[in-house]
Amino acid sequence: xxxxxxxxxxxxxxxGQEVILRCVPISNHLYFYWYRQIxxxxxxxLVSFYNNEISEKSEIFxxxxxxxxxxxxxxxxxxxxxxxxxxxxxxCASSAALRDSVNxxxxxxxxxxxxx
Amino acid sequence: KNQVEQSxxxxxxxxxxxxTLQCNYTVSPFSNLRWYKQDTGRGPVSLxxxxxxxxxxxxxxxxxxxxADTKQSSxxxxxxxxxxxxxxxCVVISTDSWGKFQxxxxxxxxxxx
Numbered sequence: 068x069x070x071x072x073x074x075x076x077x078x079x080x081x082x083g084q085e086v087i088l089r090c091v092p093i094s095n096h097l098y099f100y101w102y103r104q105i106x107x108x109x110x111x112x113l114v115s116f117y118n119n120e121i122s123e124k125s126e127i128f129x130x131x132x133x134x135x136x137x138x139x140x141x142x143x144x145x146x147x148x149x150x151x152x153x154x155x156x157x158x159c160a161s162s163a164a165l166r167d168s169v170n171x172x173x174x175x176x177x178x179x180x181x182x183x
Numbered sequence: 184k185n186q187v188e189q190s191x192x193x194x195x196x197x198x199x200x201x202x203t204l205q206c207n208y209t210v211s212p213f214s215n216l217r218w219y220k221q222d223t224g225r226g227p228v229s230l231x232x233x234x235x236x237x238x239x240x241x242x243x244x245x246x247x248x249x250x251a252d253t254k255q256s257s258x259x260x261x262x263x264x265x266x267x268x269x270x271x272x273c274v275v276i277s278t279d280s281w282g283k284f285q286x287x288x289x290x291x292x293x294x295x296x
Binding site for chain 2: 071072076100102108109111112115123125156158160171173174175176177179
């Protein structure tokens with residue numbers, strides 16, 4: 068069964084460094100998403116991406132963040148100048164459609180980012 | 184502000200028993216409501232998706248209900264199993280923000296032998 072994959076599973080970085088989290092969405096999907104979940108808190112939407120551009124973004128997704136689909140398979144989240152409060156689990160998700168109200172959204176296993 | 188509120192925050196049930204989780208939302212205009220199961224350290228997995236016109240939907244031992252008039256949903260787990268121990272998350276999508284999923288905080292369910 069197709070699945071969303073994410074690498075690395077765990078990333079440790081020093082405050083102020085840049086990190087890139089990678090995701091491979093399901094191959095025939097067109098919509099991609101990033102979420103984060105701070106330990107013990109709820110899942111928070113960061114950004115959705117379609118047709119090589121951002122569809123929607125939350126207040127969290129400021130200039131520190133950027134997303135890119137560098138090739139036909141990868142979808143990346145870049146966090147510049149990481150802060151301690153960026154420590155969280157980051158989930159990538161993909162779906163085949165957006166405006167179809169019953170489309171399934173599939174989540175990856177997550178990347179745990181630890182900023183020290 | 185669009186919100187999704189879940190209750191209880193956590194519950195403990197004996198294996199084999201039933202339980203019901205609640206979700207109230209203020210998201211508008213409403214498109215659909217989803218229930219996800221999230222095991223510790225893993226990504227959420229979809230259980231059900233319900234649109235405005237659907238009142239009940241089942242997925243095995245999970246049954247979700249939706250009352251779009253009162254903006255309430257419930258998830259009923261029948262004959263719980265140890266593997267049901269997880270966080271159950273209610274997610275609501277607005278037609279105004281198709282790509283922006285509004286997550287509830289989840290209900291942490293612990294099933295004990």
